[in-house]
Amino acid sequence: MKKIKFLMSIIVCGVALSSCNNYLDINENPNNVHQENLTPQLIFPGAVSQTYRTQGTTMLTFGNIMMNSWAGNTYAYGGPFASEYTLNSVNSSFYSDIWDGIYPNIANFAFIENYPNADGKQDNYIAAAKIMKAYYMQYLVDLYGDVPYSEAFKGQNNLTPKYDDDVAIYKALINDMDVAKSLIANAKPTALSMGAADIVFAGNMSSWTNFANTIKFKLLMRMSNVTGDLATYRDTQLATLASAPFISADVFEKPGYAGTSDAAMHPTTVNYFINAAISAYPQNYTLITASENLAAALNGNNLSLPDAYYQKYNGLPDPRRFRLFLPYSGGTVVRGIRQGATPGQPGAPNDNTEVSKLSYFMVGSNTGTLSQVIKLGNDRGGLLMSLAELNLLKAEAALRYPAIFPTFDGLSSFNLAVTQSGKVMNADTQLSMASYITQISTRPGLGWVGTTEQKYEAIMTQKWILLTQYNPTEMYIEYNRLGQKYPFSPMATTATRPNKPLRLVYPTSEYVGNSANVPNVTSAEVFTKNSKTPFWNQN
The missing domain is CATH 1.25.40.390 (Serine Threonine Protein Phosphatase 5, Tetratricopeptide repeat)
Structure with missing residues (x-):
């Protein structure tokens, strides 16, 4: 070196x-x-x-682009x-x-x-x-x-x-x-x-x-x-x-981020949302939007994409969607762009010029003015590992190694992880994760139902949505571990x-x-x- x-x-x-x-x-x-x-x-x-x-910062962009979660606003x-x-x-x-x-x-x-x-x-x-x-x-x-x-x-x-x-x-x-x-x-x-x-x-x-x-x-x-x-x-x-x-709560690093200067701000906030003075947006704020792939998963496949993978989302909007991306102005869904598409091409239609921006709720609270949300995000610090991530690992271990972990219950760990993912995204106080868990329980690949392979798919799909907001490079590595099968991440x-x-x-x-x-x-x-x-x- x-x-x-x-x-x-x-x-x-x-x-x-x-x-x-x-x-x-x-x-x-x-x-x-x-x-x-x-x-x-x-x-x-x-x-x-x-x-x-x-x-x-860098790992956030890398992981989300590789996982086809983010796209560039063409x-x-x-x-x-x-x-x-x-x-x-x-x-x-x-x-x-x-x-x-x-x-x-x-x-x-x-x-x-x-x-x-x-x-x-x-x-x-x-x-x-x-x-x-x-x-x-x-x-x-x-x-x-x-x-x-x-x-x-x-x-x-x-x-x-x-x-x-x-x-x-x-x-x-x-x-x-x-x-x-x-x-x-x-x-x-x-x-x-x-x-x-x-x-x-x-x-x-x-x-x-x-x-x-x-x-x-x-x-x-x-x-x-x-x-x-x-x-x-x-x-x-x-x-x-x-x-x-194991950990019993989400793990944050809290060095004392503050709005006194850009250098003192939470690095994700100042690089993707707003400066310390709340007077200027960084380029990433207008550059980054949801990918069509993530938007379809969050919106309940509202565009009726034909890929068989998307069918498990049909008609089921994700209650965490606006903690990842804001609805576009006047809209009620997350609107994204197909990776690689330019205006007028499939995935970027000319009548779709307004797309969703990153949600600042993902680094702050679920309510309040922008300045209040940013302050709470600074106070919360940087998320290293969530309790939801641990419980998804435990759910997988229950499937792979039941003889080693006889006390691990896959269903309980999985459902607890989904509930906790709402909390770490500041969604659970306003949106019903319990109702969502009930709805996905009949959808193989999204909830804890079906074959062992479909449960692996469900674990990785829920991990993908969870990690999008704070550690998508972890998800990209997991995606490689699962043979680039789960979650669905089109080229x-x-x-x-x-x-x-x-x-x-x-x-x-x-x-x-x-x-x-x-x-x-x-x-x-x-x-x-x-x-x-x-x-x-x-x-």
């Missing part, structure tokens, strides 16, 4: 933490905090909030998202900000892990850093396969780290969750309380233990298709979670490839700064299963 990448990882933390309990000011003088004065207490909140910025822009639609430019520049945004900040968690701790004072911080490192490191492995790990994050001591086998990294992350839990359970009396510096759980170490279990669970569920010794390893590790506690009309990419190409920064180690991945290899595909998706 480039030298500057490792230097910046420390600077970001110092910058983020140099202004009186404000972890968001990215314009401070980096000389305000010197490296020798950095401690886990100072670094941790900035590491979390800065890493989340990539999840709340009535206002010429050829938006052309590279994403055609897929003929999936190269070292294609969404390289994911790698370049996450890797340097993971270095901050590694810095905490390696902080001198002979007296045990840093036990809690080290445990939390391991958990957050695993949370984000998994995405790098899932998107790229082999990546630097054992020699990474050493700064100037190793500017060209080797690439580790992705299986070994997964096992290391799973082991780190056990190490983190042990650190918490056996923390020395001298261990510092994280308190306000913990912008995730406010120092509640039991919650960190539960989050570690949940991340371990997610890592292992990603391995559902592995065989042989890896399958044995997976099942053995899953068995350790049979009676483990753009301009696509030049038969399927979505199975991984990304390493970024230019690696080919420039770590050329001796970075594997060569061609654009063609991205679209086929091969030895460079993430290990859990090679079968």
Whole structure:
């Protein structure tokens, strides 16, 4: 990796933490905090909030375009998202900000892990850093396969780290969750309380233990298709979670987003909705609309699209629809555009020039003025993982591994997840999720009914709708795990490839700064299963 990448990882933390309990000011003088004065207490909140910025921006766009949830407003822009639609430019520049945004900040968690701790004072911080490192490191492995790990994050001591086998990294992350839990359970009396510096759980170490279990669970569920010794390893590790506690509430990072400046705003809000002064919209606000694919699912297939997949939605508008996209002016539905279509073509008719915009309710409250909604969104923080997502994983585990999880009830977990998805979208207080659950219970592929395969489809369809608002890249990875079958995600009309990419190409920064180690991945290899595909998706 480039030298500057490792230097910046420390600077970001110092910058983020140099202004009186404000972890968001990215314009401070980096000389305000010197490296020798950095401690886990100072670094941790900035590491979390800065890493989340990539999840709340670049990964939000990437995942939603890949999942055919968002589309570019071709009535206002010429050829938006052309590279994403055609897929003929999936190269070292294609969404390289994911790698370049996450890797340097993971270095901050590694810095905490390696902080001198002979007296045990840093036990809690080290445990939390391991958990957050695993949370984000998994995405790098899932998107790229082999990546630097054992020699990474050493700064100037190793500017060209080797690439580790992705299986070994997964096992290391799973082991780190056990190490983190042990650190918490056996923390020395001298261990510092994280308190306000913990912008995730406010120092509640039991919650960190539960989050570690949940991340371990997610890592292992990603391995559902592995065989042989890896399958044995997976099942053995899953068995350790049979009676483990998982998260009991949605997990947010709350660094104190505020409307005092654009830099202090919730990154999703300021990049997709409105600026801090509530006086100007970013380009994304007019660029992004719903895809026809998502609009059909949310509206109850009001356009009578002929694909068999859409029939399960017929006549059943989704009660969460306006928490994702606002109805167009004077309309009562979400109106979108077929990916790749230009005005006058099917999916973008000339009489359909007004389309839906992103709903700011997805980052704030379900009522109030715009300023009130934005403030509540700042207060709520960035959603890392929802309870609904966990329960969809439990529903799938009940189907795949009943002998390991005999107490998991697929139907209860699934219905609870759908209910919770309404709550996390701020929809349940006004809209009846209970009625929706009753209605979908007779619709295979949408509710918990039918064959096992149809239940997998229902799980992934509900996960797709849920994750659209906060982590669609997670859904894109799950879509790859399920063989790009569920949910239905049609290729753009301009696509030049038969399927979505199975991984990304390493970024230019690696080919420039770590050329001796970075594997060569061609654009063609991205679209086929091969030895460079993430290990859990090679079968």
